[in-house]
Amino acid sequence: MTTELLEALRKISGPTNVLCDGDLSAWELDWRKRARGKALAVVRPANTQEVAAVVKACAAAGVSLVAQGGNTGLVGGSTPDASGTQVVLSLQRMNAVRQLDAANLSMTVEAGCILQALQQHAENEGFLFPLSLGAEGSCTIGGNLATNAGGTQVVRYGNTRELCLGLEVVTAQGEIWQGLSGLRKDNTGYDLRDLFIGSEGTLGIITAATMKLYPMPAAQLTAWAAVPSMAHAVTLLGLAHQHLGAGLTGFEVMGQFALSLVAKHFPQLRVPFLEAPAAPPGRPEQGTAPSVGSVGTPFCVLLENSDHESEAHAREQLERLLEAAFEQGCVSDAVVAESLTQAHQLWHVRESITLAQAEEGLNIKHDISIAVSRIPEFVQVTDALLEQAIPGVRLVNFGHLGDGNLHYNVQAPADGDAKAFLREREEEVNTIVYDSVARFDGSISAEHGVGSLKLDKLEHHKSPVALGMMRAIKQALDPHKLMNPGRVLRM
Ligand code: FAD
Ligand code: MLT
Ligand code: ZN
Numbered sequence: 001m002t003t004e005l006l007e008a009l010r011k012i013s014g015p016t017n018v019l020c021d022g023d024l025s026a027w028e029l030d031w032r033k034r035a036r037g038k039a040l041a042v043v044r045p046a047n048t049q050e051v052a053a054v055v056k057a058c059a060a061a062g063v064s065l066v067a068q069g070g071n072t073g074l075v076g077g078s079t080p081d082a083s084g085t086q087v088v089l090s091l092q093r094m095n096a097v098r099q100l101d102a103a104n105l106s107m108t109v110e111a112g113c114i115l116q117a118l119q120q121h122a123e124n125e126g127f128l129f130p131l132s133l134g135a136e137g138s139c140t141i142g143g144n145l146a147t148n149a150g151g152t153q154v155v156r157y158g159n160t161r162e163l164c165l166g167l168e169v170v171t172a173q174g175e176i177w178q179g180l181s182g183l184r185k186d187n188t189g190y191d192l193r194d195l196f197i198g199s200e201g202t203l204g205i206i207t208a209a210t211m212k213l214y215p216m217p218a219a220q221l222t223a224w225a226a227v228p229s230m231a232h233a234v235t236l237l238g239l240a241h242q243h244l245g246a247g248l249t250g251f252e253v254m255g256q257f258a259l260s261l262v263a264k265h266f267p268q269l270r271v272p273f274l275e276a277p278a279a280p281p282g283r284p285e286q287g288t289a290p291s292v293g294s295v296g297t298p299f300c301v302l303l304e305n306s307d308h309e310s311e312a313h314a315r316e317q318l319e320r321l322l323e324a325a326f327e328q329g330c331v332s333d334a335v336v337a338e339s340l341t342q343a344h345q346l347w348h349v350r351e352s353i354t355l356a357q358a359e360e361g362l363n364i365k366h367d368i369s370i371a372v373s374r375i376p377e378f379v380q381v382t383d384a385l386l387e388q389a390i391p392g393v394r395l396v397n398f399g400h401l402g403d404g405n406l407h408y409n410v411q412a413p414a415d416g417d418a419k420a421f422l423r424e425r426e427e428e429v430n431t432i433v434y435d436s437v438a439r440f441d442g443s444i445s446a447e448h449g450v451g452s453l454k455l456d457k458l459e460h461h462k463s464p465v466a467l468g469m470m471r472a473i474k475q476a477l478d479p480h481k482l483m484n485p486g487r488v489l490r491m
Contacts, residue, residue: 030079039087130156227332235328236331
């Protein structure tokens with residue numbers, strides 16, 4: 001049966017696009033190096049018809065599929081399980097921009113397009129495609145849609161769902177659903193597009209999408225501010241909304257410990273307003289100040305003002321905002337980037353936190369969301385709970401404060417073994433954090449999704465009614481459980 005399937009796949013996509021031997025770790029090992037699977041084969045179809053034929057062949061053989069774009073997902077959802085029986089369907093070769101409709105402010109693109117290439121394509125045509133995240137050099141638009149990715153511009157433009165006008169999908173039966181309308185309004189029944197967005201490859205394969213474009217702003221100005229506490233960061237956010245209105249296109253918060261990891265692992269980067277640590281990050285000594293990254297430690301904020309008038313106007317607005325913020329005592333120091341290069345440098349520091357954390361060692365990630373107004377109290381309470389449970393625990397707290405979305409990540413104590421920490425404490429840490437999130441009426445995943453890492457937690461935190469409806473949808477669209485089984489939902 002397996003030989004027959006492989007032969008059929010070779011016929012569909014050509015022998016060089018069906019990989020079974022050699023080093024397949026690029027497809028089998030996840031970005032965080034936490035999930036190593038074994039694929040029966042990696043298939044790289046060239047177009048939608050080939051995707052449909054691959055799905056049909058796998059369905060006939062009863063073989064399940066894992067869709068994969070750039071393999072930058074952070075929740076163990078994009079790699080095969082360890083059974084050696086799953087086919088990885090890589091969208092890498094489907095990377096054409098099919099159409100850019102200037103009057104409709106939209107572009108239709110294939111699922112394997114790299115996000116950065118799409119930003120560049122839009123810019124070359126005089127438009128802005130605002131989706132932006134640290135993995136943009138390797139993640140694909142199909143993966144962004146499948147995870148409903150957020151990133152750093154959500155405060156103004158929304159997450160990937162809000163940027164999508166239509167989809168083309170290959171169903172679990174191998175049929176092609178043509179939903180690539182560029183329509184902004186369509187109330188003809190259930191919204192199928194929204195079912196597939198955020199479904200993490202468990203309902204069908206996204207092969208193409210029509211995405212929104214925006215006029216390119218005349219100026220995008222970036223400021224970096226030191227704030228005395230998370231509560232002050234929230235006050236600054238309120239001021240930024242008041243002063244900048246729709247011009248506020250980014251509002252990121254970064255804890256000092258998160259920034260100290262960037263400085264440690266990428267010493268070539270200049271990190272503004274980084275405090276010299278009172279003690280090496282990690283276990284606080286008896287009677288000394290708490291280590292950086294713990295309760296009360298100041299934060300930095302990166303904020304962006306986009307303006308359709310002029311750079312001078314954008315700068316004036318930003319300076320007025322910072323003046324007001326100084327007056328109210330919610331900013332203790334600030335710089336405004338003088339050039340695009342400087343702005344890129346500041347964003348680069350922010351985007352390097354994930355990589356710096358990975359360099360520091362295996363860690364526990366959370367991408368939670370809470371109402372912005374309740375975030376300071378959540379952080380204070382949860383920091384204290386974690387520090388009490390695990391003395392010396394290191395909290396890497398940063399994220400998209402403008403959207404109420406924190407990466408409330410947890411690193412082993414400085415002198416601890418990261419692997420052992422994960423093995424022995426991950427469950428306890430997750431329970432502390434997610435129970436706290438529940439007490440604050442938040443969500444256990446704001447942007448990375450569920451994958452395999454949060455399966456149990458989803459079951460625990462979603463209501464039986466919600467889980468029942470989700471299972472009914474899965475059962476209706478993928479009755480034979482061929483689409484990324486064991487991810488998102490246990491059936
Ligand atoms: P993959 O990792 O290949 O796949 C992710 C999931 O989508 C899997 O379940 C997979 O089966 C499914 N999938 C992929 N393609 C398809 C398809 N065509 N059809 C159906 N299902 C598919 N996420 C954020 O939301 N915000 C951030 O700011 C952010 N920053 C990141 C920074 C770094 C450095 C890294 C490594 C990751 C970051 N991520 C972030 C996480 C990640 O979700 C995104 O990088 C991206 O959306 C994943 O795209 P991908 O092409 O790599 O998808
Ligand atoms: C980011 O915003 O940089 C990623 O989503 C965060 C992470 O690495 O947890
Ligand atoms: Zn993020």
